[in-house]
Amino acid sequence: MDFRDTPDEAAFRDEVRTWLTEHFVGEFRELAGRGDPSDEDNYDLRIAWERVLGADRWVGMSWPVEYGGRALDFSQQVIFNEEYARADAPPRASFFGEGLFSPTLLAYGREDQKRRFLPKIQSVEEMWCQGYSEPNAGSDLSNVSTRAELDGDEWVVNGQKVWTTMAHRAQWCFAVVRTDPESVGHKGLSYLLIPMDQPGIEVRPLKQMTGTAEFNEVFFDDARTAKENVVGDVGEGWKVAMATLGFERGTAFLSQQLAFQNEVAALIDVARENGASTNATIRQELADSYIGVQVMKFNGMRMLTDLVKKGVIGPSSSIGKLYWSNWHRTLGERAMHVLGADATLIAGDPGKDYALDEFHRIFMVSRSETIYAGASEIQRNIIGERVLGLPREPR
Amino acid sequence: MNFAFSEEQDQLRDAVRKFLEAKSPETEVRRLMETTEGYDPAVWSQMANELGLQSLHIPEAYGGQGFSWVELGIVLEEQGRALLCAPYFSTVVLAANAILNAGTEDQKAALLPGIASGETIATLAFTEPNGKWDASGITLEATPSGDGATLSGTKMFVLDGHIANLVVVAARAAGTSGTDGISFYTVDGDAAGLTRTALATMDQTRKQAKLEFNGVQGQLLGTAGAGWDALSKTLDQASVGLCNEMVGGSQYVLDESVQYAKDRVQFGRPIGSFQAIKHKCADMLLETESAKSAAYYAAWAAAEDNDELPVVASLAKAYCSDAYFHSAAENIQIHGGIGFTWEHDAHLYFKRAKSSEILFGDATYHRELLAQRIGI
Numbered sequence: 001m002d003f004r005d006t007p008d009e010a011a012f013r014d015e016v017r018t019w020l021t022e023h024f025v026g027e028f029r030e031l032a033g034r035g036d037p038s039d040e041d042n043y044d045l046r047i048a049w050e051r052v053l054g055a056d057r058w059v060g061m062s063w064p065v066e067y068g069g070r071a072l073d074f075s076q077q078v079i080f081n082e083e084y085a086r087a088d089a090p091p092r093a094s095f096f097g098e099g100l101f102s103p104t105l106l107a108y109g110r111e112d113q114k115r116r117f118l119p120k121i122q123s124v125e126e127m128w129c130q131g132y133s134e135p136n137a138g139s140d141l142s143n144v145s146t147r148a149e150l151d152g153d154e155w156v157v158n159g160q161k162v163w164t165t166m167a168h169r170a171q172w173c174f175a176v177v178r179t180d181p182e183s184v185g186h187k188g189l190s191y192l193l194i195p196m197d198q199p200g201i202e203v204r205p206l207k208q209m210t211g212t213a214e215f216n217e218v219f220f221d222d223a224r225t226a227k228e229n230v231v232g233d234v235g236e237g238w239k240v241a242m243a244t245l246g247f248e249r250g251t252a253f254l255s256q257q258l259a260f261q262n263e264v265a266a267l268i269d270v271a272r273e274n275g276a277s278t279n280a281t282i283r284q285e286l287a288d289s290y291i292g293v294q295v296m297k298f299n300g301m302r303m304l305t306d307l308v309k310k311g312v313i314g315p316s317s318s319i320g321k322l323y324w325s326n327w328h329r330t331l332g333e334r335a336m337h338v339l340g341a342d343a344t345l346i347a348g349d350p351g352k353d354y355a356l357d358e359f360h361r362i363f364m365v366s367r368s369e370t371i372y373a374g375a376s377e378i379q380r381n382i383i384g385e386r387v388l389g390l391p392r393e394p395r
Numbered sequence: 396m397n398f399a400f401s402e403e404q405d406q407l408r409d410a411v412r413k414f415l416e417a418k419s420p421e422t423e424v425r426r427l428m429e430t431t432e433g434y435d436p437a438v439w440s441q442m443a444n445e446l447g448l449q450s451l452h453i454p455e456a457y458g459g460q461g462f463s464w465v466e467l468g469i470v471l472e473e474q475g476r477a478l479l480c481a482p483y484f485s486t487v488v489l490a491a492n493a494i495l496n497a498g499t500e501d502q503k504a505a506l507l508p509g510i511a512s513g514e515t516i517a518t519l520a521f522t523e524p525n526g527k528w529d530a531s532g533i534t535l536e537a538t539p540s541g542d543g544a545t546l547s548g549t550k551m552f553v554l555d556g557h558i559a560n561l562v563v564v565a566a567r568a569a570g571t572s573g574t575d576g577i578s579f580y581t582v583d584g585d586a587a588g589l590t591r592t593a594l595a596t597m598d599q600t601r602k603q604a605k606l607e608f609n610g611v612q613g614q615l616l617g618t619a620g621a622g623w624d625a626l627s628k629t630l631d632q633a634s635v636g637l638c639n640e641m642v643g644g645s646q647y648v649l650d651e652s653v654q655y656a657k658d659r660v661q662f663g664r665p666i667g668s669f670q671a672i673k674h675k676c677a678d679m680l681l682e683t684e685s686a687k688s689a690a691y692y693a694a695w696a697a698a699e700d701n702d703e704l705p706v707v708a709s710l711a712k713a714y715c716s717d718a719y720f721h722s723a724a725e726n727i728q729i730h731g732g733i734g735f736t737w738e739h740d741a742h743l744y745f746k747r748a749k750s751s752e753i754l755f756g757d758a759t760y761h762r763e764l765l766a767q768r769i770g771i
């Protein structure tokens with residue numbers, strides 16, 4: 001047990017810090033401390049920033065060198081993310097491609113697919129969206145009914161996806177579709193890559209409680225994609241889709257507590273300034289949020305050590321997802337306590353836009369975090385059944 | 396960065412677990428908790444002679460083995476799991492560390508070997524009838540006399556105070572307040588003028604006593620008037636130790652709940668298949684694992700003796716106290732009626748969880764302390 005950097009880790013940390021000091025400068029500083037991956041403020045500037053990252057292979061840093069990556073191990077990735085958060089650099093719009101799709105592709109994709117898609121993710125030229133959920137397939141993802149049929153060299157896709165974050169910005173969608181029309185449940189599904197810019201696809205924005213529209217409905221009406229655009233075998237999409245969910249719940253969030261620490265620090269500053277910090281209850285709440293994020297950090301380090309030893313996270317990633325999403329939700333509620341009467345006002349002009357400052361954004365966005373990537377109830381089922389071995393519900 | 400126990404540490408855990416399974420099964424816990432002394436002298440000697448548990452983290456220069464707080468944490472975790480009834484926490488965690496933190500070289504050399512060998516049962520007497528865990532609670536008065544002072548006043552909630560042969564007392568010079576004027580004194584358990592009364596404890600597995608000092612002659616330990624820093628550090632270390640003990644109990648009740656949820660059938664299915672029960676177990680796991688992360692990290696900070704210790708100690712004490720009590724309480728609910736019986740062990744852990752939560756300050760107390768320590 002030792003929480004200090006090894007000499008190698010310290011050298012790498014230095015390298016990252018130096019790089020960030022040199023590159024996260026100028027107009028990019030406007031992005032400091034901005035929201036979450038789907039925050040659309042300053043979108044073009046964010047893309048420009050991510051291209052700077054990509055040019056120096058910090059996008060795709062974990063990929064093998066042969067695919068343009070830096071082959072960084074888990075602890076190096078965490079160090080990068082720690083320094084990235086310390087610099088207050090913004091969450092990535094390219095999260096869906098880099099964070100979710102690329103590890104799935106590396107695990108299950110063919111060589112030609114990796115060569116085709118990874119470079120464009122790294123150069124931040126092609127953005128991705130996740131086409132899983134449908135009106136009748138939410139927590140029960142195996143109930144998807146969007147279907148794809150082969151027509152010569154192409155799949156023809158019909159159906160509807162919903163809650164598809166950033167579909168309006170994406171060039172590609174990784175989707176779970178039914179390729180065996182006779183099948184039910186998780187059999188007969190395939191993991192299909194579909195280009196978004198085509199007549200057979202219509203993207204309709206859905207306005208969220210935040211007032212903005214980062215997620216969408218996506219309608220497929222004879223949409224087409226090439227026959228080879230299946231990751232894994234046809235009919236084996238469930239396994240591939242679950243791998244993506246594993247990344248979404250696990251490694252992608254290992255470093256998240258660092259941004260959360262910044263949020264707690266910012267809230268404590270506000271409480272000091274507006275005097276809320278003299279209130280005994282608020283002090284308890286702030287201390288508790290501070291404790292929560294530190295414990296999240298300790299959990300993350302334990303999980304990381306485990307990951308380095310065993311190579312996989314497994315279902316215990318559900319513990320992390322359940323923990324951080326609940327913690328963040330509570331932080332959002334407490335931020336409103338700290339703001340007091342000011343919590344009833346937002347940033348925008350009256351009668352015009354519904355613009356949120358950072359704490360109102362946390363207050364609202366955190367309500368979605370206990371829903372997406374597997375709702376808390378589902379995570380508790382997974383923990384109960386797959387970690388603790390409790391009997392499944394009769395179905 | 397490496398957040399895992401080493402192979403040697405895992406072996407230590409195995410050895411302690413095996414020992415406690417043999418020497419401290421539930422039947423023994425129940426037998427000892429009904430006694431006033433609250434421990435088995437034969438097992439106490441075996442702990443010292445066969446496993447060297449009392450000497451574990453005491454430096455070699457004072458007759459110990461020089462292991463770290465991480466190893467001590469492992470031993471405490473196993474004791475918490477087994478609900479060991481013994482004056483280990485009072486002797487090894489409280490008294491030994493108070494002596495290490497406050498004592499001069501000569502005093503350490505004189506007092507610690509007895510603790511390390513298991514001959515001395517010792518404790519730290521700092522709380523008083525006012526029940527405060529901070530400096531303001533210390534009112535017992537020390538009047539300089541000879542090499543030490545004459546002590547007058549009452550200490551309460553003193554862990555194993557009725558059986559200790561060595562009592563480390565925190566006292567205050569007349570006319571001082573707050574963190575000023577606090578000194579440590581050592582007193583023999585049978586010193587003239589000292590009246591010791593065993594107390595009836597809600598958690599019967601951990602004994603307490605009232606110690607009335609009526610002009611007792613105490614030997615000064617360390618520097619007169621400068622005791623607070625050493626006491627504060629001792630309390631932080633003790634909180635860390637207690638956290639490690641608590642996570643052992645928390646894991647035990649989780650295991651018990653999960654097993655029962657698999658075995659008990661109602662409405663034609665195991666109760667663990669009902670989400671209401673399954674989700675309770677999932678939350679218990681989340682909290683227990685998180686409490687472990689906090690307790691282990693805190694043990695490392697104590698081992699390093701770094702600047703983080705005060706913050707981490709309060710952080711861990713707040714988190715682990717809540718987590719253990721919650722798990723122990725849910726364990727009763729998951730067991731239904733049987734969980735409410737004297738015969739089932741759920742109440743033993745429930746009571747231990749509550750007494751541990753309160754000892755050295757509950758979660759509310761430590762959240763406030765943490766707020767001050769991080770400058771809120």
Ligand SMILES: Cc1cc2nc3c(=O)[nH]c(=O)nc-3n(C[C@H](O)[C@H](O)[C@H](O)COP(=O)(O)OP(=O)(O)OC[C@H]3O[C@@H](n4cnc5c(N)ncnc54)[C@H](O)[C@@H]3O)c2cc1C
Nearest residue numbers: 130131132133138139163164165368371372373375377378
């Ligand atoms: C902001 C946001 C962004 C999203 N982005 C994407 C995206 O990019 N791509 C994508 O594919 N999807 C996305 N989603 C969708 C998300 O994955 C689903 O909302 C989620 O899977 C839940 O499905 P649902 O909304 O249909 O709710 P339902 O599944 O209908 O659940 C409703 C409630 O019932 C509970 N419930 C359901 N089943 C059970 C059960 N077996 N036991 C106990 N309780 C149960 C749930 O926990 C929940 O509380 C996004 C969602 C949000 C909110």
